[in-house]
Amino acid sequence: MPTYGSPEDVRKAIEELRDALPGKNRVQTSPESLQVHGSSDHSYHPSCSHSVVVMAHSTDDVVKVVNISRKYRVPITAYGGATSIEGHFTGFPSGSICLDLSAMNSILEINEADGDLRCQPGAKWEDINNTLKDRGIPLFFPLDPGPGATIGGMIGTGCSGTNAVRYGTAKAEWFLNITVVLPSGKVIKTRRRARKSSAGFDTTKLFIGAEGTLGIITEATLRLAPRVPTKVAMAQFPDVEKAVSAVQQILNTPYGPNIQCVELLDDHMMAAINTAGVVDTPYPVQDTLFFKIQGSPESIRDTSNVVQEIVQTHGSTRFEFAATEEEAGEMWENRKYAFFSTLATHPGSKVWTTDVCVPVSRLPQLVYETKEDLAKAGLKSTIVGHVGDGNFHALILFKDEEELRNVGAAVHRLVHRAIQMDGTCTGEHGVGVGKTEYLVEELGEDTVELMKTVKNAIDPLNLFNPGKVRNPTSDGGQR
Amino acid sequence: MPTYGSPEDVRKAIEELRDALPGKNRVQTSPESLQVHGSSDHSYHPSCSHSVVVMAHSTDDVVKVVNISRKYRVPITAYGGATSIEGHFTGFPSGSICLDLSAMNSILEINEADGDLRCQPGAKWEDINNTLKDRGIPLFFPLDPGPGATIGGMIGTGCSGTNAVRYGTAKAEWFLNITVVLPSGKVIKTRRRARKSSAGFDTTKLFIGAEGTLGIITEATLRLAPRVPTKVAMAQFPDVEKAVSAVQQILNTPYGPNIQCVELLDDHMMAAINTAGVVDTPYPVQDTLFFKIQGSPESIRDTSNVVQEIVQTHGSTRFEFAATEEEAGEMWENRKYAFFSTLATHPGSKVWTTDVCVPVSRLPQLVYETKEDLAKAGLKSTIVGHVGDGNFHALILFKDEEELRNVGAAVHRLVHRAIQMDGTCTGEHGVGVGKTEYLVEELGEDTVELMKTVKNAIDPLNLFNPGKVRNPTSDGGQR
Structure with a gap:
């Protein structure tokens, strides 16, 4: 089992980093920089500051930093856009180097x-x-x-x-x-x-x-x-099941490959969009699909005819095709600002965003059970989903520590529900520290063991972002 | 370094396999079966018989065989359709188990x-x-x-x-x-x-x-x-460079995603198709593209108009769109039977097929230099390529041992040429035993070392298909 550097080792490592990367602000230890680089604005997992932040400008810089990390046994975490919501770039308790690659953006x-x-x-x-x-x-x-x-x-x-x-x-x-x-x-x-x-x-x-x-x-x-021209359309449904079955049918037709995106916004999300005031005319508060259809004008026309026909068969109450580029842009923006609309509707609240993914056919049941569970727990939430993939984001609101604990428990139940439906604890956000505990349940011990075998072979000292992906408590603290 | 089982261990392993998998023909040691399972019909790399062939019917069977392989240190090679042309399923000199999975086909x-x-x-x-x-x-x-x-x-x-x-x-x-x-x-x-x-x-x-x-x-x-409806079209060109630049332009238009396939057949290949008598009217002997265009009837029409326009800009001398389903099928079959047409044209010859892949823009130069090289070496060949990916197959003819050696040397030069053009020694056939020696040149020592690190961690006894992918002579014989 590897042991990590002592506080004295960390101090020496920082000294050597300063020598290796001379220049202004290349090696930062200010409390502000350490704080910003150690904890995300959009996640609420336990976090920890790094000991030092290093600005890399080249592959050579990275090699230097990695070699110093190894010499002094100080873990190293890569940092870029800082948009993670599963705690991917939080620091390590015994001291760690945050390697900021955001300046290498050419x-x-x-x-x-x-x-x-x-x-x-x-x-x-x-x-x-x-x-x-x-x-x-x-x-x-x-x-x-x-x-x-x-x-x-x-x-x-x-x-x-x-x-x-x-x-x-x-x-x-x-x-x-x-x-x-x-x-x-x-x-x-x-x-x-x-x-x-x-x-x-x-x-x-x-x-x-x-x-x-x-x-x-x-x-x-x-x-x-x-780049292929696109048009945006919207279809509303009395329930998620009808929306999902329409999507499944559409994607299996020869016109399916022309669907560039198909997003599900639940009734709560539509209400949030209305309340946030980002639309001129409020939408009916119903489960809604937003489509982006791609192709030549004729192909888009044919595809949207097929889409319209199928959503109607599945009980759609309203189908709207953006008439102009501008209208399409506006319609799509409504989807894009889901997070901010959710926040705007509940001033003073924060949002915990999580994602799971299940076979598409299981999505309606997952959505129903989750909404029921959240309501029972007294939590407000909105749902947006990449419904064509069975991927589903819940944005759950909270105001204080107690509600935060409540949210954590609800996310836990959501993940178990998804895994039981042959799904995954994360469709696209990654594991970070937020989802490590679910890997064995989802994949089985031997599959997780295989990941550890690969990790130990490539990083025997466990210096690269320790505690992420693998559960640090499952195998004796440090590894 | 692992050592493999002795002849006595191999004998014991076979005995234990018979006990583990009772039933008719589950464990085969007849010379015919060993020969068929140890060497491919379509490759000419050094090959070696297995010691035993085992027919697996379930995952449990495979576990039993793997455990016996490990107990007696007898390497194990999986075997399925036997269509490999890089010697993937040849046996191991100290004795090996061929695990035939072809009956697990449900x-x-x-x-x-x-x-x-x-x-x-x-x-x-x-x-x-x-x-x-x-x-x-x-x-x-x-x-x-x-x-x-x-x-x-x-x-x-x-x-x-x-x-x-x-x-x-x-x-x-x-x-x-x-x-x-x-x-x-x-x-x-x-x-x-x-x-x-x-x-x-x-x-x-x-x-x-x-x-x-x-x-x-x-x-x-x-x-x-x-499944999306398709139509087939054909365009002929005075040279490969014009054909490739047309393909690049087509793929970058918004109609590019409607191209399901685009295959290049060189002039020699077209001559072979004519000679093999698979077509009613011989084609002009020119470098030729075969397209499969997919979509709705309108989309196919629009796409083929764009294709026709672009190929003409790039000097195409003939563009033909299959009028009927039947004609389309026939046109496409001509591409599919490239291998057999090449053989049929040269009775008594055998064919060594190899593949490389380069960035599409480098393909014309690669084709020219290769054809020139093959002509200089006195070898006959045809070329078919998945030109949209820069992937290129050379089918090189030979009659005797001397010509075979000549072919081997020409393939060697072709691979070097591809790697020098930022390409790969194999686009889709795999490494097997035929391409092991090129990995370091293509990927660098440290990338190959990473592969070895992963291999050693997962298969520390090097029992799973040893000698494939990695070069057995590069690291001390057995590993």
Whole structure:
């Protein structure tokens, strides 16, 4: 079992970091910086400050920091967009280095003809897409998690977003290769730039979803997709079951691949949107689907006809197709601002956001049971879901410590419910510290043991983001 | 370093296998069976017979065999459709068990609404698709490697096929979860049935492309896609460069996602098709693209207009759109029978098939240099390529041992050329024994070392398909 550095070791490590990375503000120990880098604004898991924050500017910098971390046995946590909501970048009790990669945010190369792009880990997906648009390149990067997420974090959590129903997740083939600094300090590139390769183990995927516990990503080559025109439509239903069965039928038709996104907003969420005042005319308060349909004008027309026909068969009470670009934008924004609408409706409250994912057919039951459970517990909540994937976010409100405990217990019950429906404790937010306790229940002891075997082999000193993904209490404290 | 069982250990292992799997023909040691199971019909790498062939009927059987393999230190190789062309299932010199999973070929469950299917590893992708069609289910499984390939082997090699340009490869998200027997004899299921999960390391992907060196797959849940109508078109060009630049432009338009397949057949391949007599009217002998365009009738019409316009801009001399279903089928068959047409044109010859993959923009140069090199070496060949992915197959003819050596050397040069163009030694056939020597050049020593670290941690006795993926001579014989 590894032992971590003493407070004296941590002090020496910080000294050596200052020597290794000279320059203004490269090595920070101010209470403000440590606090910001140690705890997320949007999660309520137990958190812990780091001992030091280091600003990396290059792969070489990362190697230096990793080598110092190893020399003094001080754990190291990668930090990027800080949008995680499962406590991915909290510090380690015996002292830890927060490696801030947000300044490594350059786009290094765009190969338009080949449809790929090379960038640093701190680049944000929105900035990448804006750059492509500004340069007149007809391509985009389809993974769209929360605003502000960076490529490094998106790889780390195995992210997805609203586009996943059409384009899949980070675990598909959007990362052609990545450059990684290993716990040994060695730098590897997992693959070359060819679109496909069967040359040995899929080492790229080893790091996708590993949450910085196996390596620190310092560069990535992304595959891009052509930008396709879209239109937005909305359908309302008397209940979630009807909405979900409509989605299932639509996705299985030959027009299914034209559905870029299909999002479910429950009646509470629609009420929140109305109350938040982001719409001119309030929507009927019903379970609602928002569609983004892609293709040529004719293809969009045909697809929306099929969608309209199917939602009507499934009892939709209202179907609306955005008439203009502007209306489409507005309609979609309503979905995007779910989090802020939920907050705005309940001044003084905070929101705990969690996500689970189940086979799509199980989603209605999960939604019903969860809403019933939350109501029984006296908790207010809204639900938004990437319904085409069976992925479901609950935004649960609380005002004080007691309600917070109440929320924690409700999330716990929600996760168990999802796992019992052959689902997962997290569809896209990752494990962090918030979901570690569920892995064995979901995957079985031997599958989790396999993860530990891989972790121990690659990071025998358990220095890379310890306590994340694996449950620190399940195997003797430190590992 | 592990040592393998003695001849006496192998004998005892066979005895114990007979006790563990009673019944007719479950444990085979006839020279015919050993020969068939030890060497492929379609590859010319050094091969070696297994000591025994075992027919598995269940996951329990596989566990029994793995435990006996471990007890007597006798290596074990999984065997399914036997369509590999890189020597994946050849035996091990000190004695080995061939675990034949071809009888485990059942479809266990189809969830039409959720669009997934659970099956055993010996199920063939064509049988799965035929079953779905026969049952009136409007879904299909899009990975389409060579005819006869089984799900287990498709996972093992990280396969793809002609549909990859639209649907990606085995390394995308077509396998929701797999059940695997580990070298320890433990049985794990990598994930649940939800479409997405961010719950820890992507252990499914650990086994995709691992060629049976990390675990033996005994079950898989596949994600299905809706069947979409298609039409076939053909475009001919004065040279490969014009053909490839047309493909790049087409794929980057908003109509790009409607291209299900785009295959390149070089002039030699077109000549072979003419000579083989599979067409009524011979084609002009030119570099040719075959397209499969998918969508609704209107969408196909729009897409084919865009394709026609772009290929003409790039100097296409002939564009033909199959008028009827039948004509489309015939046109596509010509691509499918590339291998047999190549053989038929040169009676008495054999064919060495190899594949590499490069960024699409490098493909024309690779094709030119390769054709020039082969001509200089006095070798006849044809070329077919999944041009949308930059993946390229050379089918090189030979008649005797001397020509075979000549072919081996030409393949060696081709692989080096591809790697120098930022490509890979294999786009979809896998490493087997045929491509082991190129991994370090392609990926660097430290990336290969990472693969070894993972292998040693999961299979410390190196009993699972030793000598495949990793170069047996690069690290002291046995490992």
